[in-house]
Amino acid sequence: MIQLQNIEKIYRTRTIETLALHNINLDIxxxxxxxxxxxxxxxxxxxxxxxxxxxAPSGGQVRINGEAFERYSxxxxxxxxxxxxxxxxxxxxxxxxxxxxxxxxxxxxxxxxSGKERRRLAAEALAKVGLSNRVKHFPNQLSGGQRQRVAIxxxxxxxxxxxxxxxPTGNLDSVMGNEVMNILLELNKADGATIVMVTHDENMxxxxxxxxxxxxxxxxx
Amino acid sequence: xxxxxxxxxxxxxxxxxxxxxxxxxxxxxLFAVLTFILYNYNHYRQPPGFDYKPVWALYxxxxxxxxxxxxxxxxxxKRILERAPEVAAASLTxxxxxxxxxxxxxxxxxxxxxFYPHIWGTDADxxxxxxxxxxxxxxxxxxxxxxxxxxIVINKTLREQLFGDKNAVNELITHYxxxxxxxxxxxxxxxxxxxxxxxxxxxxxxxxxxHHPNVMVMKVRPSADATFEAQLMRQLNQLxxxxxxxxxxxxxxRRREHNQxxxxxLILLIISGFLIFNVALGLFGVLYYNIxxxxxxxxxxxxxxxxxGHISAQFIGEVLVIATFSLTPGLFFAIQFPLLQVFxxxxxVYFMAIILAILLIYTLVLLCSFYPGRQAAQLHPxxxxxxx
Numbered sequence: 001m002i003q004l005q006n007i008e009k010i011y012r013t014r015t016i017e018t019l020a021l022h023n024i025n026l027d028i029x030x031x032x033x034x035x036x037x038x039x040x041x042x043x044x045x046x047x048x049x050x051x052x053x054x055x056a057p058s059g060g061q062v063r064i065n066g067e068a069f070e071r072y073s074x075x076x077x078x079x080x081x082x083x084x085x086x087x088x089x090x091x092x093x094x095x096x097x098x099x100x101x102x103x104x105x106x107x108x109x110x111x112x113x114s115g116k117e118r119r120r121l122a123a124e125a126l127a128k129v130g131l132s133n134r135v136k137h138f139p140n141q142l143s144g145g146q147r148q149r150v151a152i153x154x155x156x157x158x159x160x161x162x163x164x165x166x167x168p169t170g171n172l173d174s175v176m177g178n179e180v181m182n183i184l185l186e187l188n189k190a191d192g193a194t195i196v197m198v199t200h201d202e203n204m205x206x207x208x209x210x211x212x213x214x215x216x217x218x219x220x221x
Numbered sequence: 222x223x224x225x226x227x228x229x230x231x232x233x234x235x236x237x238x239x240x241x242x243x244x245x246x247x248x249x250x251l252f253a254v255l256t257f258i259l260y261n262y263n264h265y266r267q268p269p270g271f272d273y274k275p276v277w278a279l280y281x282x283x284x285x286x287x288x289x290x291x292x293x294x295x296x297x298x299k300r301i302l303e304r305a306p307e308v309a310a311a312s313l314t315x316x317x318x319x320x321x322x323x324x325x326x327x328x329x330x331x332x333x334x335x336f337y338p339h340i341w342g343t344d345a346d347x348x349x350x351x352x353x354x355x356x357x358x359x360x361x362x363x364x365x366x367x368x369x370x371x372x373i374v375i376n377k378t379l380r381e382q383l384f385g386d387k388n389a390v391n392e393l394i395t396h397y398x399x400x401x402x403x404x405x406x407x408x409x410x411x412x413x414x415x416x417x418x419x420x421x422x423x424x425x426x427x428x429x430x431x432h433h434p435n436v437m438v439m440k441v442r443p444s445a446d447a448t449f450e451a452q453l454m455r456q457l458n459q460l461x462x463x464x465x466x467x468x469x470x471x472x473x474x475r476r477r478e479h480n481q482x483x484x485x486x487l488i489l490l491i492i493s494g495f496l497i498f499n500v501a502l503g504l505f506g507v508l509y510y511n512i513x514x515x516x517x518x519x520x521x522x523x524x525x526x527x528x529x530g531h532i533s534a535q536f537i538g539e540v541l542v543i544a545t546f547s548l549t550p551g552l553f554f555a556i557q558f559p560l561l562q563v564f565x566x567x568x569x570v571y572f573m574a575i576i577l578a579i580l581l582i583y584t585l586v587l588l589c590s591f592y593p594g595r596q597a598a599q600l601h602p603x604x605x606x607x608x609x
Contacts, residue, residue: 045607054524055603075528082526089606093521097232102225109225110526154525 001065001194002028002051002162008059009046009217020046021217024060030161033188033195035205038214044198045166047214051196052085052164053077064162082110086155086193090167092147094139100150101126101135107158125153129183145176152183156193163187165197169204181207226535230542237543243503244547244586247496248578252555254489255574260566261417261482270376270410271351273319275309276471277445279437279457280316283464288430294461298437301456307445312346313434319351319413320474321436328397331383338379339421341413342428348408350440358390358406361427370403371396371426376411379422402426415478438471497581501589504540508593512536512600519597520605529598536594537587544586548579 009021021043028034036044049055050062053069061068064084069077086107094103104122113121126132129149139147148168155163165184169177181204187193197208205211213220230237281298283291295313302311316323317340327340345362348355361372370393380389393401408425412418428434450468457466512519519532527535555575559568 046603049603049606052524054520054606055601075530078523078526078528078531081524085524087521087524089521093517093606095518095521097229102228105225106522107525109222110528110531115224158526 001030001032002026002196003063004047004051004060005063006060007047007050007057007062009043009050009055010058019217021050021057024214024219026212026219028194028196030194031188031192032210033185033197033208034210034212035197035199035208036212036214037199037202037205038220042214043217044214046217048164048166048196048198051162052087053081078110082107082158084160084162086158086160086163088148088151088155088163088165088168090170092139092144092151092171094147094150094154096139098138099135100131100137100139100142103139103150104153104157106154111158121157122153125157126150128156128187129153143176144172145179148172148176148180149183152180152187156187156191161194163193163195165195167198167200169199169201177201177204222534222538226538226542230539230546234546237507237546240500240503240507241543241547243496243500244544244582245551247493247500248548248551248582249554250489250493250496251578251581252551252574254486254493255577256558256566256570257489258486259570259573259577261486263567263570264412264419265416267412267416267420268410269319269412269416270408271319271353273351273471273475275440275442276319276350277439277441278318278321278469278471278474279439280467280469281435281437281464282466283435283461286461286463290461292430294464295434295437297460298457301453301460302437302439305449305453307442307449309440309442310346310349311437311439312344312350313428314343314347314436314438315341315428315432315434316436317341317413318436318438318471320415320471320478321413322478324414329402330395330397336379336382336422338375339413339423341411341423341425342432342434343425344428344434347425347438350438352440353408353411356407356409357388358404360406361425365405365427368403370401372405373402373424373426374406374408375404375424376420376422377407377409378420379424380407382422415475415482417479417482497585501585504586504589505593508536508540508590511539512593512597515597516600516605516608519600520602520608523600523602524606532600533594533598536597537590540586540590541583544582548582552579 004024004026007021007024011018011020024047036047038044046055050057072080101119101122104125105118108118108121123132123135126135129152131146131149131153134142134146139150142150168184169180172180184195184197185207188195199205281295283294299311299313302308317325325340326337329336329338345360347353348360356377360374365372375389383389383394384392389404389407392404394404396402410420411423412420454466454468522532522535552575555571557563559571
């Protein structure tokens, strides 16, 4: 499903060269729920960005569903992200000026779908995360857990085959964190979604199929 | 996508209120300026109906001289001018000459209807001096002085008001003092208040001493130079020592007259230019602020599948929607002018001004949002996502 081969990421300024990732090799299978752990600054989010095609590696190759992306244009990459990848962020990244349902519709705006169809899919996604009664609310009217559930609905509304979650429970208390984690587990189990989750929480990581640890930009297990 | 853009702006309406008001007022000012310009331009396009270029106007002030002397001196002045090889024709007239900045309006009636035409007193040679074409009938001549009814030559506008497209020659109309006026001819346009003036109705009548004939207009030949002018003035001062004479070139008089129209237009243009510049600055400011404040949103949209074009279109589209929200009430107010006929301006001028003002505002908005929109599109998604 996702193959990372010899991934390197180097950040260069005029004077400093920082090695963010070094020789990362990962093979993530379809339907797998993988967690990535490591201390702050070890390169977890960078790795997730590379998997999400939001950033290009300095070396190595990323393949998703057998496709390599070196020659993809900005348009092709965007289209691929839109169809195949769903993103969940630690601080939800919802648009405060849009209602819950409009936030969830966001990825569908970049597909040629009718407004009615977008509405239907967004409502379905919200039902899946148990927020059917909050469609007209705005993000600032919701609790942290509810916001993250909206973000999950947004990530799954386009039915992507891969969900990339960057510390999805990082801003939540344990109860809400568990709630969100259960939704992700359910998505993985019931829908067969491949999930890659960056986390700091050992307990959450234990619930996933496989754990990858990073330290100073290198895979340590 | 359009719904999404409207939704975004509708939900941010309080934040964008200042900018919306600025665009609204700019539209209203632009509408006013464009209406004024188009109104004047439409008049300007109509030919004036005479040739001002080779014409000089001799203003005569006879102080306290008796009328018999005035008549004699003026007759002699005309003779001098007609004899001069530099002068092609001369005509005695009142101060209501082209660009003379004098107006006289009278009341006439035809049947039950009253009309208020401009009046211009001249002698028989006026059409030759001013190169005025007679469309129907003839100009009055010296023999008309003995006619039973005062002969007049009306312009096309007055003819249309009085008779529509029917014949006007030889018809009688009544002056407000019950005197009958007989139409002997019809001329085309006569825009004596300048090319920017509208086609007012009016008529020419044969001038006499009761109408203060203080101007002699003359059509000069190319040989009329400063020497001729000096020689003429010397001759005139010798002829009537107590009088004062002033010679004006009609092209200079025209320039002065035009300035009176063009200066307010220029002032309005400066004001609207300043307003538009402010709107442009405001748009730039708001867009840069928006982009900086919404970097994370740009990252999210990119992660969700937006390409650079989508991001650019998002920001440009939002500003176009802001402009649309501002123009809607502007359009409502602007449309009242032709509907209620607030001023005597043709509806077509108002509609054209509305269309042009809308186009100008949208062009401005597009120009101002293009570069910031492009900048937003260039943001690196991974970096933008992690910005607070």
